[in-house]
Amino acid sequence: MLKNLLSAINFLPEAHACVLMYHRVAKLESDIWEIAVDPDRFEQHMQLIKRKANVISVKELTEALGKKSIKKNTIAITFDDGYADNFHVAKPILDYYNLPATFFITSQTIGKEEELWWDELENIILFSERLPAKCSSILVGSITDFDLEQEVYLSKDLLLKHQSWNACEQSPPTLRCVLFFHLWQKLKPLPYAEQQLQLRSIRQWAGRIRNARPQYKCLSYNELQILGNSILHDIGVHTETHPALAFHAPIFQKQELLGNKTFLEKATGKDINLVAYPYGNYNQDTTDVVKEAGFKAAFTTEGKPVTNDSDRYRLGRFQVKNNLEYQFSQQLQHWLNS
Incomplete structure (x- = not known):
């Protein structure tokens, strides 16, 4: 009987965290890449997460990963690219529900009159x-x-x-x-x-x-500073110009990552040590550069949970689409139990 019990325990799902990946919180007439979530739906998502999960910051998640102490039903929230609606729409909702998020910012378009x-x-x-x-x-x-x-x-x-x-x-x-x-x-x-x-x-x-259309602009420098000075939220590296890193030489990758890090640290006055790969595109050179530069963790766009045994430089995230509350609830349940 004890043998059967031990065997059953071995088949229990491993404790893991789900990192959610958002890009935009906006109502767009066109969204061919499915990267925008309607503001009302985004708030529904946050309400649901607040009720059903243990939401921690990405910084806390990487610390738990280092100690192999990731708990079940854990979620972290991230945003990529640095669209202005992250500040004007997403941040107030996150603040209201006291939910931490990490914003991975590309520096080239900050404060510029140009679209991605x-x-x-x-x-x-x-x-x-x-x-x-x-x-x-x-x-x-x-x-x-x-x-x-x-x-x-x-x-x-x-x-x-x-x-x-x-x-x-x-x-x-x-x-x-x-x-x-x-x-x-x-x-x-x-x-x-x-x-x-x-x-x-x-x-x-x-x-x-x-x-540049107003709805497609990225953060201003002042907005980046305010976001970076938030007690609740963190800023992460997303390269200077959003290149597909694996197509380029290691020296180019290093310049893109460290140049972005320097820019963000000057804007926020904080140590920036988290990375998200643009397009989720990376190779062995990329992870080597990230490790050598002293970054603590890096995120892909691969839809997989973060476990205590995950490679900290190839951490997965789940892209959140513009789903209704019941659809998001089903998706979230699947991710948390996978």
Whole structure:
């Protein structure tokens, strides 16, 4: 009987924590990457978490990981990129419910009148009222032989298709979506300066001027300082320019990570020692650089829990989508019990 009992204990789920990954708390007309959560739904999520889980900071989680003392039913909350709505919408809700969060911030767009490159590209290709029919030289130094045919003008039907497209799970439903995804794949591995050069070429081709939309702006420097001085919340490294790190040499990766760390520490006056990899993209060079630089932990976008045996430089997170309360409750229960 004792043998059977011990055998049953061995099959009990290992105690683990779930790290939730948010990006934006905003109501958007288009969200092709599913990174925005409606403010009302976000508050419902926080109410549910407050009732059903033990919410700790990422800093506390990494300390528990070091002691192998992670407890069941534990949740940590994170945000990536540094959109201004993190400060204006998410922070007041988090503060009201006394829930800690860690904000992983990219420094390049802080206080700048520019959108993150993927937002600007989406706006140009999917939502311009008119585009040229041909785009044989839309990228500098590259030939993209493409004909938009009947999609030169943005019809109501085309607009609706674009607004409802889920690029994470669905094939491109229109020629414009095909073009967007092609360009997105081309731009993603490039360093920031090259991305901006290509965006300027795309902008000129489309007859657009650079104009950052208010709803797509990132934090101001002052907002970053206030967020960083919060007793409840923490700031983490998300690189200077949000590159896909694994496409680049170790020296480039080191510059991106340490440059971001220096910028954030100057803004907040605090030691910044947590990292989230942009796009969840990393390789062995990345983890080596992070370890050598003295960071305490690093997070991916891999949907897996954090256990007492997790690699602290490959910690998983679960992306939270714009789900209704009952849907989020079911998802959360699954994550906590997985």
